[in-house]
Amino acid sequence: MAKESVKARERKRIATVARYAEKRKALKAAGDYEGLDKLPRNASPVRIHNRDKINGRPRGYMRKFGISRVTFREMALAGKIPGVTKSSW
Secondary structure: OOOHHHHHHHHHHHHHHHHHHHHHHHHHHHOOHHHHHHOOHHHOHHHOOOOOOOOOOOOOEEOOOOEEHHHHHHHHHHOOOOOOOOOOO
16 A cells, blocks of 8 residues: 555645646647746646555556556455456356
8 A cells, every 4th residue: 555645646746737737738739838847847747647546556557447456356356346257267
């Protein structure tokens, strides 16, 4: 499980990207790269890292479910994800 400070930092980045989205779009359309340089670094959407919504794990992220492979397996075996069953053949 990730530290709370790391998860909070990621939430802060997401909020910063949302706050500056319109301004970034306008500056890019105008071709004002000097103006883009003056925006905060965390205003760039490239700096957002996908993390598990439950425990913040940065690796093994599954986009479709928004959780990591470890959490996915635990929840699937417990029957907490609708439509997902353990396969057997």
